[in-house]
Every structure is written in structure tokens, then in C-alpha cells.
Amino acid sequence: MYNIILEWARLFLHLYFRRIIVYGSENVPKHVPLIVASNHPSAFMEASVIAIKVGRQIHFMVRGDVFNPKFRWLFKWTNQIPIYRQKDGISNLRKNASSFDLTYRKLAEGNAVLIFPEAKTLLEKKLRPVQRGTAHLAFGTMPFLEKGKDLMIIPVGVNFTNPRIPGTDVVIKFGQPYPSPNATRDDRDAIEAFTEQLTNAMDPLIIQVTDGANEPKYDVLASIYMSRIKVNRPKESVFDDLRKIAHSINQSKLHHEFLHEINQHLHLLANAGIKEAVYFPQLLAMNKVMLVALLVLKTIWFLAGGWIWRLLRYFVHSKLRTDTFQGPTSVGAAMVLFPFLSVIGFMKCWIFGFPFWVVPAWWLAMMLGKFIAAPLSLMWRVFTISGKVTRRNVIHFEYMISSQIINQ
DSSP: OHHHHHHHHHHHHHHHSSEEEEEOGGGSOSSSOEEEEEOOSSTTHHHHHHHHHSSSOEEEEEEGGGOOGGGHHHHHHTTEEEEOOGGGOHHHHTTHHHHHHHHHHHHHTTOEEEEOTTOSOOOSSSOOOOOTHHHHHHHHHGGGSOTTOOOEEEEEEEEESOTTSTTOEEEEEEOOOEEOOOOOTTOHHHHHHHHHHHHHHHGGGSOOOSSGGGHHHHHHHHHHIIIIIGGGSOGGGHHHHHHHHHHHHHOTTTTHHHHHHHHHHHHHHHHTTOGGGGGOHHHHTOOHHHHHHHHHHHHHHIIIIIHHHHHHHHHHHHHOOOHHHHHHHHHHHHHHHHHHHHHHHHHHHHHHTOOTTHHHHHHHHHHHHHHSOSOHHHHHHHHHSOOHHHHHHHHHHHHHIIIIIITO
16 A cells, blocks of 8 residues: 555656656665655655655654544555654653654664654755754664664755745755664763764755745745756756855855845845746746747646646645645645545546546646646736846846856
């Protein structure tokens, strides 16, 4: 059942994101006890994209407060292990002993376990302080391992442009695996050394913007790069190029004038009511004729059923005020809703005598949304405003990214 759900998630995640670019998947050890240690910017979105790209079945350590007993069967099918926190109550904390014991045994059997060493999720582009939980997990596993068998650790960085926005990008980078030292959970020095080593291993895998206020400026440049420049760059250079872009944002004193121009661009988009256009710079660079063509195709998609996805996403975002959960919950809800609608469609075809190919044709129409990811309302607003200034800005930033950042 895990593999069926995995392939279903693979389809929806590839429809949700414009690109999922992966580096270092060949580094992932096979058939050995493995802790996969990842940053944690977007609830279970990074767990999902890691699962479809890691190349082996993994188990997930997740917050115990989401474990509704009604869905225990689903958590079992998807290899989820609950971990409770102090605020979940003393009675739930007592359950952690059995959860950790299960995790130790899963690792000792040669399985992989995904853990988030930062211990909390925040939608920001940086590595937050690594906590000691990963060391405790590794050292707690040692007594369960067969003699002579190593427990391997592989760090991974998951780098989103903005996981709340469909049609954006994610870059995943797996680091080099290394064996965990053989120590106990009571050895404080070993725990500190382990945590420092893990921090140093994860840090270069994450594209980091040191000042959170500058993240929108990074989004402007990264989106222009991914949509307009990447096609002329080898895949191997994308991660390094994005790191250079982040580095230029972090060096605000050296790039003051350029960053000021980006800030003015952001204000221009906000004042025009097209703030999300940051993530779709190709729209800003198009002429009216191309926009009309896209609007027609997007309208067909919307009328064919795209409104269901937009309504679902609006409902999820209105109910979940925490931005880290909005993206993954939208994808998860779509994974349930669209198969349900498909079953209803097949039943209608059977009852009313319609041809059954109507349902697969509907699915193909829905997949058109991947290639025209920008919302219909955004496309219309971009069409109705004068695009000369925004078009000139995109072309200017594209030139600056290529000449001063990538090729420096």
C-alpha cells in the first residue's frame, strides 16, 4: 500500500511543482540502517518530496497531535511514527517510549527513517539551530544493531521557492552519508559533537537568506532564473547558481542599488494587485497576444474543472492560517478529492450511458494546469495593466542575474 500511495503522491507533486530538481540521490545508501536528516520549512511537504526522490522506502517521525485514531490505518500504510511533545500532555508523552522503541527496531532492521533535526517547522530560507534529538535517536539505536553493522546518516536540504504557490520550484540536495559514532544517550560530549557534525553537513545543502526581510527579493531573482535563464544552464549548475543569487542578496551593501531596484519592483507589483506575479515572471515579459492565448487555454482548464482545485485551495488556506501547512494540505486534499470525483464520473458514465473516455479526457484537461500554473485571476490582472515597466524590469533583472551573479 505504501508504494501505491507513493506513486499517487509522485503524480500530484509533479503536477503541483513546476520542477523538482534533485542532486546527490546516488549518495543514498541502500539496504542499510539510515537516518535521513532534513531541514523543515513546510510541514510535511518536504517529507513528501524526499519520499518520492530518495529511492527507498522510508519511515517518518511526525507530530503526535495529528494522529487522529480514525486514520490509524492511513498512518500505518504510510510508515508514520508519532512523537509527542510536552504540550500534548503527560499521558501522550508516555507513548513516546514505544514510538522510539519501534523506531530503533525499524532502523536495526535496515530501514530508513526521516527526521527533522530543527525540531519545528518555519517557512523560511535558512537552517535553524539543529537540536539534539537526532543524536538521541542515533545513539538509542546502537544497542539494537547487529555487531559490526553501521548506522548511516545522510543530510539533505530541501529548497523551495514558495511551497504555498503551485507552479513554483523545489531543489533537493542529498549530501554525503557518514556513519554515526557508537555512543550512548548519556554521553553529552558525543551528543554535542554529533549535533555539530550534522549542522556542518546540512548547512551547505540549504540555500539560505540570512535576513528574512530579504526573502521576497530572492524570490524575484530565483523565479526569473528558474523560468527564463535555467533553460540555457546545465542542470548541474542550478543549485550553485541559486546559492550565488542568495549570496548576492545577503551581501546587501555590495548590491545596494540592485536590491533597491528589486524592492521597487515588488512595490510596483503590490500596488498593481499582482503580488503573486513574482513567481510567474514569464507573464510579465509576455506581450498581449501571448497573454490572450494563455488566458483562453486557462479559461478552458478552469471551466473544465480547474475551479474545483482553486476552491479547494481557497478552502484549505482559509482554514489553515499557518502558512507551513497550507501547501502540503492542499496537495493531500487534492489526492483524495480528485479520485473521488473520478469514481463519481465513471458511475455517471455507466448510469447515463456516456462514453467512459470522458473521465480520462477530463484528467488530461486538469493536467493542463501544470503547464499554465499561474492563477486565472492573476493572468487577467496582468493582461489589464500596462506591462511596459514590468517587462523592462524582468529583462533587466535577467541581464543582471546572468552577468553579475551567475557569471561572476
